[in-house]
Amino acid sequence: MADRVLPGTALADPVEMARFVADNRRRWSTSDGRVAGTLWWYSTSSVVLTSLLVRLAEIDLAADPSLERLRVHIGEDGRVMNVHPTGLLADTEELPAALRSSLDAVLGTLSSVSGVRLPPLWALTTDAIANTLLRAWRELGDASKGVAQAEWLVGGMGTGLPPARFVTIEGKPLVRRVSCCLIDRAGFAPCASCPHQDPAARHQRMLEASRHL
Numbered sequence: 001m002a003d004r005v006l007p008g009t010a011l012a013d014p015v016e017m018a019r020f021v022a023d024n025r026r027r028w029s030t031s032d033g034r035v036a037g038t039l040w041w042y043s044t045s046s047v048v049l050t051s052l053l054v055r056l057a058e059i060d061l062a063a064d065p066s067l068e069r070l071r072v073h074i075g076e077d078g079r080v081m082n083v084h085p086t087g088l089l090a091d092t093e094e095l096p097a098a099l100r101s102s103l104d105a106v107l108g109t110l111s112s113v114s115g116v117r118l119p120p121l122w123a124l125t126t127d128a129i130a131n132t133l134l135r136a137w138r139e140l141g142d143a144s145k146g147v148a149q150a151e152w153l154v155g156g157m158g159t160g161l162p163p164a165r166f167v168t169i170e171g172k173p174l175v176r177r178v179s180c181c182l183i184d185r186a187g188f189a190p191c192a193s194c195p196h197q198d199p200a201a202r203h204q205r206m207l208e209a210s211r212h213l
Helices: 008-012 014-027 033-059 092-114 118-139 143-156 199-210
Strands: 004-007 070-074 080-085 166-169 172-175
Touching: 004 008, 008 014, 008 070, 008 092, 014 033, 014 092, 033 080, 033 092, 033 118, 033 143, 092 118, 092 143, 118 143, 118 172, 143 172, 166 199, 172 199
Parallel strands: none
Antiparallel strands: 004 070, 070 080, 166 172
8 A cells, every 4th residue: 555645534534444443443453442542542643743742742732633734654665654633723721622523523434343342442543642742741851841741732622531630750751541442352462551450550551661761
């Protein structure tokens, strides 16, 4: 498959979404549409939200997340590789409602195509926002601002999203995931902060991860 550039509205198109989920079933060797859909949003949400939110941390401007104002780069293997916003919101205070509106369309389509329920998809969204802003602010030298900004954005997006959660380990804030990507259902080990672990094991794995930051 050659690289493609699609309008952002493709992310809410049932035909394109079915293609994304089918590609992910092959990529992860799973016949379960729920696993394929969850893993697709786990990886895609990071790409989408990094593109939309980095300016918020770096220069206090908010990219317009309207699907009509996005261009989506699709790689040869069918993955969403990058998202290019083509405009800015007039005020960063508009971002929570605008982002919620766009993601309502994307996640509603993904849910209907793959069978994934909406609550797990919104939980993945919370964690992706938290990780994106924490990482951006950590690189800027003030991780605490990433925590505050993530809490503000998630809190302003309305019902359905669980609050962003963080834990401080050895003086470093880390995202305490509220979501599960289901990677273990595709034959791989769960990530360090997966909530479906023994709490002591989770803490130890997150402690080890923190030492690489």
